Amino acid sequence: EIVLTQSPGTLSLSPGERATLSCRASQSISSSYLAWYQQKPGQAPRLLIYGASSRATGIPDRFSGSGSGTDFTLTISRLEPEDFAVYYCQQYGSSPRTFGQGTKLEIK
Amino acid sequence: EVQLVQSGAEVKKPGESLKISCKGSGYSFTNYWIAWVRQMPGKGLEWMGIIYPGDSDTRYSPSFQGQVTISADKSISTAYLQWSSLKASDTAMYYCARHYIPTGPFDYWGQGTLVTVSS
Numbered sequence: 001e002i003v004l005t006q007s008p009g010t011l012s013l014s015p016g017e018r019a020t021l022s023c024r025a026s027q028s029i030s031s032s033y034l035a036w037y038q039q040k041p042g043q044a045p046r047l048l049i050y051g052a053s054s055r056a057t058g059i060p061d062r063f064s065g066s067g068s069g070t071d072f073t074l075t076i077s078r079l080e081p082e083d084f085a086v087y088y089c090q091q092y093g094s095s096p097r098t099f100g101q102g103t104k105l106e107i108k
Numbered sequence: 109e110v111q112l113v114q115s116g117a118e119v120k121k122p123g124e125s126l127k128i129s130c131k132g133s134g135y136s137f138t139n140y141w142i143a144w145v146r147q148m149p150g151k152g153l154e155w156m157g158i159i160y161p162g163d164s165d166t167r168y169s170p171s172f173q174g175q176v177t178i179s180a181d182k183s184i185s186t187a188y189l190q191w192s193s194l195k196a197s198d199t200a201m202y203y204c205a206r207h208y209i210p211t212g213p214f215d216y217w218g219q220g221t222l223v224t225v226s227s
């Protein structure tokens with residue numbers, strides 16, 4: 001089973017700042033089968049990024065993903081008030097599909 | 109419009125059985141996998157398993173194998189998650205989500221079904 005470790009656990013930033021979230025895998029993820037999801041309180045997760053760097057339909061271009069192998073990053077270039085939420089990475093290249101434990105992005 | 113609509117919240121007692129549902133619309137239900145994901149109170153996301161409604165090919169996470177049953181009825185575009193004997197530790201929000209290929213991201217999610225198991 002591939003274990004995904006996200007850091008930091010909590011990130012406190014202000015609107016307009018840049019956010020950098022990390023996801024590290026316990027073994028290499030094949031073909032960059034790595035996704036990022038956003039979850040707001042009381043809502044289902046929403047797909048942001050797939051294939052490590054491709055934005056899902058309707059996702060603003062301030063969200064970007066990068067990385068390969070075992071190290072991946074989600075960057076939000078300029079935080080908007082609606083971006084404060086919990087973010088999860090997920091690998092979907094091997095079974096069982098696994099999620100990271102999440103990074104909470106909170107308003108400073 | 110693609111939608112996954114899940115059944116409503118449930119309150120059950122330990123030892124009872126339960127079957128929750130996820131109805132797909134706005135797309136070809138038999139051409140996409142449906143995954144089930146657990147989120148315990150205040151915790152993260154856990155992948156439970158997947159089913160391909162086209163031929164009922166089903167795969168489970170080792171953590172959930174034998175604990176739940178995933179099924180689907182393609183005639184009514186609905187996937188199911190069921191328990192034969194609930195435990196208090198099954199209390200959680202359960203989400204269904206679809207993906208196009210076995211190695212695909214989850215592009216649409218249901219709204220979630222809250223299951224509460226308490227004596």
